[in-house]
Amino acid sequence: MENSIKGEQIIQDLLPRKFKTSGRIWVGILVAICLVGVYAYYRQLRYGLVVTNMRDYVSWGIYISNFVFFVAISLVGSLITAVFRLAGVKWGAPLTRIAEMIAVGAIIFASVIIIVDMGSPERFYNLFLYGRIQSPIIWDVIVITTYFFISLLLLYYPLLPDIKILLRFKEKSGPGLHKFYSFLGSFWKGSHKQYLLSKKAINALCVAIIPVAFTIHTVTSWLFATTYRPGWDSTNFGAYFIAGAFLVGAGSVVVAMYIFRTWYHLEKYITPDHFDKMGRVLVLLCLLYLYFNVNEFLTPFFKMKESEAGYLNDLFSGSFALTFWFAILTGIILPIIILLFKSGRKPLPMFIVGIMVVVGAWFKRYLIVTPTLLHPFMPMHDVPQMYKHYFPSWEEWAISMASLAGTMLIITILCRIFPIIPIQETLDEHHETVK
Amino acid sequence: MNTMKLLNKLLAGSIAVMLLLSANKGFSQGAEKASLSITLSYFEVNNQLPHISAMVKTKVDGRFKPAAGIPLKLFLSKDSSGTVIGNIITDENGQGFAFIPPSLKSEWKSSKTHTFLATFDGNKKYESAKADLTVAKAKIEISTSDKTITAKVFQLNDTTWVPVKGVDVKFGVKRLGADLPVNETPTFTTDSTGQAAADFKRDSIPGDSKGNIVLVAKVEDNDQFGNIAVEKTVPWGAKFIPVSNFNERTLFATRDKAPIWLIIVSGGIIIAVWLTLILLVQNIFRIKKLGQETE
Numbered sequence: 001m002e003n004s005i006k007g008e009q010i011i012q013d014l015l016p017r018k019f020k021t022s023g024r025i026w027v028g029i030l031v032a033i034c035l036v037g038v039y040a041y042y043r044q045l046r047y048g049l050v051v052t053n054m055r056d057y058v059s060w061g062i063y064i065s066n067f068v069f070f071v072a073i074s075l076v077g078s079l080i081t082a083v084f085r086l087a088g089v090k091w092g093a094p095l096t097r098i099a100e101m102i103a104v105g106a107i108i109f110a111s112v113i114i115i116v117d118m119g120s121p122e123r124f125y126n127l128f129l130y131g132r133i134q135s136p137i138i139w140d141v142i143v144i145t146t147y148f149f150i151s152l153l154l155l156y157y158p159l160l161p162d163i164k165i166l167l168r169f170k171e172k173s174g175p176g177l178h179k180f181y182s183f184l185g186s187f188w189k190g191s192h193k194q195y196l197l198s199k200k201a202i203n204a205l206c207v208a209i210i211p212v213a214f215t216i217h218t219v220t221s222w223l224f225a226t227t228y229r230p231g232w233d234s235t236n237f238g239a240y241f242i243a244g245a246f247l248v249g250a251g252s253v254v255v256a257m258y259i260f261r262t263w264y265h266l267e268k269y270i271t272p273d274h275f276d277k278m279g280r281v282l283v284l285l286c287l288l289y290l291y292f293n294v295n296e297f298l299t300p301f302f303k304m305k306e307s308e309a310g311y312l313n314d315l316f317s318g319s320f321a322l323t324f325w326f327a328i329l330t331g332i333i334l335p336i337i338i339l340l341f342k343s344g345r346k347p348l349p350m351f352i353v354g355i356m357v358v359v360g361a362w363f364k365r366y367l368i369v370t371p372t373l374l375h376p377f378m379p380m381h382d383v384p385q386m387y388k389h390y391f392p393s394w395e396e397w398a399i400s401m402a403s404l405a406g407t408m409l410i411i412t413i414l415c416r417i418f419p420i421i422p423i424q425e426t427l428d429e430h431h432e433t434v435k
Numbered sequence: 436m437n438t439m440k441l442l443n444k445l446l447a448g449s450i451a452v453m454l455l456l457s458a459n460k461g462f463s464q465g466a467e468k469a470s471l472s473i474t475l476s477y478f479e480v481n482n483q484l485p486h487i488s489a490m491v492k493t494k495v496d497g498r499f500k501p502a503a504g505i506p507l508k509l510f511l512s513k514d515s516s517g518t519v520i521g522n523i524i525t526d527e528n529g530q531g532f533a534f535i536p537p538s539l540k541s542e543w544k545s546s547k548t549h550t551f552l553a554t555f556d557g558n559k560k561y562e563s564a565k566a567d568l569t570v571a572k573a574k575i576e577i578s579t580s581d582k583t584i585t586a587k588v589f590q591l592n593d594t595t596w597v598p599v600k601g602v603d604v605k606f607g608v609k610r611l612g613a614d615l616p617v618n619e620t621p622t623f624t625t626d627s628t629g630q631a632a633a634d635f636k637r638d639s640i641p642g643d644s645k646g647n648i649v650l651v652a653k654v655e656d657n658d659q660f661g662n663i664a665v666e667k668t669v670p671w672g673a674k675f676i677p678v679s680n681f682n683e684r685t686l687f688a689t690r691d692k693a694p695i696w697l698i699i700v701s702g703g704i705i706i707a708v709w710l711t712l713i714l715l716v717q718n719i720f721r722i723k724k725l726g727q728e729t730e
Binding site: 130131132133134139142146149150153156160186187188189191193194197198200201204205208212 | 685686687688689690693694697698701705708709711712715716718719721722723725726727729
């Protein structure tokens with residue numbers, strides 16, 4: 001960072017800002033999408049899950065694909081915040097809050113979408129009352145709750161020094177937000193003892209979040225892998241899911257970095273160097289995920305067991321081939337090719353690559369869920385022909401899109417309330433550089 | 436010119452006649468019926484009600500294949516149309532069977548041999564067909580002692596049963612799919628007293644809860660006697676004690692029957708993580724208290 005940036009200038013640059021017209025339009029669009037989703041969900045509650053196109057064959061459809069996608073994205077909090085921090089990666093500091101905001105938004109909607117997938121959500125409490133500890137679904141419920149709580153704490157602790165700064169600008173934040181800031185952290189005086197306690201807590205959280213993050217996505221993969229079906233019956237699934245999760249999480253951070261940088265003019269704080277380094281991380285994660293994909297598909301393809309042939313052929317050359325190869329090419333292969341070049345790691349190409357990775361990852365989650373369900377080991381007899389095909393109904397699309405919009409809305413609201421880049425950390429780094 | 440026209444007419448006429456003839460030949464080929472081959476078999480188990488089994492085949496592309504849906508009429512005696520055993524229709528394997536009904540008891544007892552008859556009247560697809568099978572009445576008696584099985588084969592001679600020499604007998608243990616031979620020798624031949632004996636060499640074979648197994652002595656596809664068999668239950672098997680983990684602590688049991696190791700491991704992890712989180716929340720209050728003290 002340039003030495004010429006003064007402390008007060010940094011604060012002014014990084015303070016949360018009120019939405020301008022474009023911001024309001026953005027929020028309006030997200031709210032509108034959410035409202036359509038709410039109406040679709042009302043119809044689902046009113047008429048039951050029959051409004052979806054999920055039937056006896058495909059009982060986990062786009063909702064569960066979305067759930068896996070959200071869980072995957074949420075893992076980025078642990079990567080950028082914890083892994084980078086513990087590994088002493090200093091350049092990642094400005095990105096930590098973005099990552100944590102994405103993690104919190106995604107994990108909230110991972111929980112919401114699971115409830116949406118339930119036919120009778122009013123019976124949700126039975127999961128806690130009568131849940132079996134032997135069931136991976138219960139493990140998932142426990143781990144998601146834990147991860148959500150850790151993510152909140154990891155968002156909150158580093159915010160404390162920034163809240164002290166925010167409280168100085170009452171006229172800028174307005175009385176409502178000022179009151180909220182006071183509630184959250186008016187007790188933070190920045191004393192040495194407070195600093196030590198906070199640092200200790202952040203370190204403990206960073207250590208705790210890594211195994212929990214690995215567990216959350218491994219357990220999510222076990223929801224599939226412990227079920228005996230073509231494509232899911234794999235010992236590779238835990239590692240395969242985690243590799244994919246880190247990739248899509250990093251991709252989403254890159255997209256958010258570019259948008260925030262451009263929208264809030266944060267070019268001095270999120271520099272091309274950050275993009276270059278995130279590009280290197282992203283290409284590594286792409287290669288890792290490619291490796292696991294080769295493991296996941298090459299060996300079954302080579303053996304082509306009769307019971308799995310229908311599923312594999314449908315993926316490679318059948319009705320899902322277009323989606324499959326799109327997801328592989330767009331989400332993995334093309335990003336690797338682009339990111340290997342230095343010019344490919346500049347902000348705009350990185351932004352495009354980030355979108356490719358995220359979109360490819362969403363389709364990849366859809367492919368993990370649906371084709372397998374359409375090819376059971378024991379085909380059902382006497383079912384209507386329509387059960388053997390699946391394409392989400394408009395209600396499913398509306399609810400799923402609303403969940404994506406909801407996640408972005410949470411991130412948008414969080415970045416309206418809190419600084420996107422940690423102010424105190426940036427100031428400390430600036431002082432160190434000046435010295 | 437006229438000659439050419441005449442030649443053309445003759446040629447066209449000849450072609451038309453040839454086509455008509457060939458078409459007629461084609462139709463006549465399509466109307467040809469296929470022939471059926473019927474095979475009859477006689478079965479009697481434990482000297483109980485015998486049954487007659489029929490297998491019907493037809494030649495398709497030079498190979499015999501089962502003919503399904505063929506209605507057959509079975510008779511007890513070849514010469515008497517009044518001794519109808521019953522009507523059967525062959526299944527997809529070309530097979531069908533019928534027990535000799537109690538109404539034919541007197542006819543059955545009247546002779547020491549019977550010639551069974553199966554007839555098919557023919558239909559649009561197949562020519563009519565018939566087959567017969569002559570069977571002499573015979574029985575097997577089975578006895579066991581000291582892990583040796585002895586079978587005696589008798590034939591009905593007027594009113595008395597006389598031993599039969601030179602009949603191949605198989606000894607086996609009844610299992611789910613088929614009969615397992617009692618030792619490595621596949622068949623034993625009866626001597627002049629009609630006896631054949633085999634040593635039982637399947638000591639560790641699982642039986643029921645008391646170790647009971649079912650031995651079987653049988654004569655298979657014999658030209659004279661057909662298929663006859665007799666069974667005997669002996670306690671020569673290993674006692675089978677079913678192992679059930681129903682209602683025990685397993686991964687697939689109800690929630691109150693979770694494995695102890697799972698409860699300890701998962702409980703330990705949950706307690707450790709949430710204890711840390713509670714301490715971290717408590718830490719916020721400590722930071723708050725420090726802040727209030729500073730004021």
